Amino acid sequence: xxxxxxxxxxxxxxxxxxxxxxxxxxxxxxxxxxxxxxxxxxxxxxxxxxxxxxxxxxxxxxxxxxxxxxxxxxxxxxxxxxxxxxxxxxxxxxxxxxxxxxxxxxxxxxxxxxxxxxxxxxxxxxxxxxxxxxxxxxxxxxxxxxxxxxxxxxxxxxxxxxxxxxxxxxxxxxxxxxxxxxxxxxxxxxxxxxxxxxxxx
Amino acid sequence: xxxxxxxxxxxxxxxxxxxxxxxxxxxxxxxxxxxxxxxxxxxxxxxxxxxxxxxxxxxxxxxxxxxxxxxxxxxxxxxxxxxxxxxxxxxxxxxxxxxxxxxxxxxxxxxxxxxxxxxxxxxxxxxxxxxxxxxxxxxxxxxxxxxxxxxxxxxxxxxxxxxxxxxxxxxxxxxxxxxxxxxxxxxxxxxxxxxxxxxxx
DNA sequence: TAAATTATCACGCATATAGGGGTATTACGT
DNA sequence: ACGTAATACCCCTATATGCGTGATAATTTA
Numbered sequence: 372x373x374x375x376x377x378x379x380x381x382x383x384x385x386x387x388x389x390x391x392x393x394x395x396x397x398x399x400x401x402x403x404x405x406x407x408x409x410x411x412x413x414x415x416x417x418x419x420x421x422x423x424x425x426x427x428x429x430x431x432x433x434x435x436x437x438x439x440x441x442x443x444x445x446x447x448x449x450x451x452x453x454x455x456x457x458x459x460x461x462x463x464x465x466x467x468x469x470x471x472x473x474x475x476x477x478x479x480x481x482x483x484x485x486x487x488x489x490x491x492x493x494x495x496x497x498x499x500x501x502x503x504x505x506x507x508x509x510x511x512x513x514x515x516x517x518x519x520x521x522x523x524x525x526x527x528x529x530x531x532x533x534x535x536x537x538x539x540x541x542x543x544x545x546x547x548x549x550x551x552x553x554x555x556x557x558x559x560x561x562x563x564x565x566x567x568x569x570x571x572x
Numbered sequence: 573x574x575x576x577x578x579x580x581x582x583x584x585x586x587x588x589x590x591x592x593x594x595x596x597x598x599x600x601x602x603x604x605x606x607x608x609x610x611x612x613x614x615x616x617x618x619x620x621x622x623x624x625x626x627x628x629x630x631x632x633x634x635x636x637x638x639x640x641x642x643x644x645x646x647x648x649x650x651x652x653x654x655x656x657x658x659x660x661x662x663x664x665x666x667x668x669x670x671x672x673x674x675x676x677x678x679x680x681x682x683x684x685x686x687x688x689x690x691x692x693x694x695x696x697x698x699x700x701x702x703x704x705x706x707x708x709x710x711x712x713x714x715x716x717x718x719x720x721x722x723x724x725x726x727x728x729x730x731x732x733x734x735x736x737x738x739x740x741x742x743x744x745x746x747x748x749x750x751x752x753x754x755x756x757x758x759x760x761x762x763x764x765x766x767x768x769x770x771x772x773x
Numbered sequence: 774t775a776a777a778t779t780a781t782c783a784c785g786c787a788t789a790t791a792g793g794g795g796t797a798t799t800a801c802g803t
Numbered sequence: 804a805c806g807t808a809a810t811a812c813c814c815c816t817a818t819a820t821g822c823g824t825g826a827t828a829a830t831t832t833a
Contacts, residue, residue: 438709461705490698494690500701501691504662508639513780526762529819542782548820549780557820558790560760561727714808730791743810749792750808758792759818 372415373399374406374432375448376424380471384419384448384478391479393486401425403432410439417485420465422449422456430456430463437464444485448473452495458503467491507570511553519546521572524563573616574600575607575633576649577625581672585620585649585679592680594687602626604633611640618686621666623650623657631657631664638665645686649674653696659704668692708771712754720747722773725764 373388373396375381385396397413400406402424418436422429433445446467447460457468469481470493481491492500510517522532533543551557554565566572574589574597576582586597598614601607603625619637623630634646647668648661658669670682671694682692693701711718723733734744752758755766767773 434709441709458705461702462707464706464709466699466702484695487695488699489695490702492698492702494685494688497691497693497698498667498689500705501662501667501693504659504701505665506663508635508642508665515780523761524765526757526759526765528759538781539783541784544819545782546780548822551820556727558727558729559819560724560764563761563764564725564727716809739809740811742812745792746811747809749794752792760791 372397372406372413372418374403374418374424374429375399375421376401387475387478388482394479394482403427403429403435407432407435407439410436415443417482418443418445419448420445422447422451422460430459433460433463433465446481446485446491452493452499454499457496457499461500468496469493505570506572510571512550512571516546516550516553517572519543520550520562520566523547523559524566524572573598573607573614573619575604575619575625575630576600576622577602588676588679589683595680595683604628604630604636608633608636608640611637616644618683619644619646620649621646623648623652623661631660634661634664634666647682647686647692653694653700655700658697658700662701669697670694706771707773711772713751713772717747717751717754718773720744721751721763721767724748724760725767725773
């Protein structure tokens with residue numbers, strides 16, 4: 372299924388997909404609302420989803436489609452490679468992310484990749500996604516502080532932390548105070564938020 | 573640079589890389605310690621790193637190399653596609669992840685992919701990584717509760733949450749109590765931990 | 774090698790915030 | 804009409820946080 376508001380692009384994608392031996396377009400829509408309404412009829416295995424759409428956008432649409440039809444794989448197709456949008460789309464349930472500049476080959480190989488259980492992405496998206504995992508090697512925290520921050524992020528209390536590390540509760544407290552001071556926060560939850568933001572753990 | 577303890581594989585990789593027009597092996601080592609010691613001499617642009625190694629393992633080694641030489645890209649090469657190992661390697665700073673079964677073409681195209689700023693991965697790894705972003709569509713929480721959990725994860729206090737949502741502090745508290753009961757936790761940090769684990773936000 | 778810094782450890786008191794248990798009203802969608 | 808979600812309040816206790824003080828071990832730097 373194709374969801375794309377630009378008629379030219381929509382037709383071009385349809386032609387490319389239908390020209391392949393393996394894939395067939397069941398239907399193409401100009402907005403998510405129509406696509407969602409037709410979901411139970413069309414039963415698409417793969418959806419090529421535009422991000423910018425009139426009405427419901429492609430990210431919200433992805434959520435709804437994944438909710439109604441969890442086994443349908445969704446590939447986002449967009450002009451932008453803005454990192455926030457990418458991550459939002461992935462959180463929403465997209466399994467691939469390619470750009471509109473994708474040519475014949477790239478589009479079809481993305482479909483191939485999906486059916487064989489992969490996750491097609493452009494080079495830049497792949498790097499963006501991988502970079503998102505990298506832990507900051509320039510953390511201001513000491514090893515011990517990082518260790519304690521890790522335990523905080525696991526939901527441990529002062530007492531649990533002190534027991535786990537065989538130190539007194541007061542010592543745990545001192546470490547946590549130092550962590551707060553370095554991260555300029557003043558609660559566990561804030562510390563966790565900052566730790567995730569700056570990839571300290 | 574190649575770091576791989578099995579001499580046969582090491583030689584085979586060296587041959588493949590050197591056979592290409594674009595790439596040259598500066599050195600190949602059987603363990604991380606030697607590789608790290610030679611880092612400033614060899615100045616590799618790319619390291620092909622085995623995971624299982626005698627002495628320091630490939631993940632620790634990746635951390636050290638990225639720390640000493642941040643611009644060196646590291647591609648993990650392994651027989652296993654165990655999800656925990658993959659994520660640990662990515663956190664440590666790896667920019668690619670391929671399997672030892674990779675043939676001539678796959679190995680060289682991984683190198684190509686790295687130099688053009690991408691992140692080469694096998695299909696399964698790519699899917700694993702993407703799936704890691706997907707938010708659980710079967711959350712037991714209501715929309716409002718999810719919204720509040722989101723604010724908790726941003727480090728907000730009861731008061732801040734109530735102000736942000738234009739509700740009373742007591743209402744925020746009630747929602748949070750309900751969240752705790754549904755997630756079977758009893759603190760903000762634990763709630764955040766569970767939320768991340770079960771991808772509720 | 775000596776000096777300095779950093780990491781680790783420890784205690785006490787006052788206050789703020791969070792958590793546990795209960796109860797209740799209103800609004801909305803099926 | 805009913806269940807669920809969202810709103811709100813009360814009382815009490817537990818935990819965490821802020822601020823101060825100080826000491827020893829380990830590591831780095833001069």
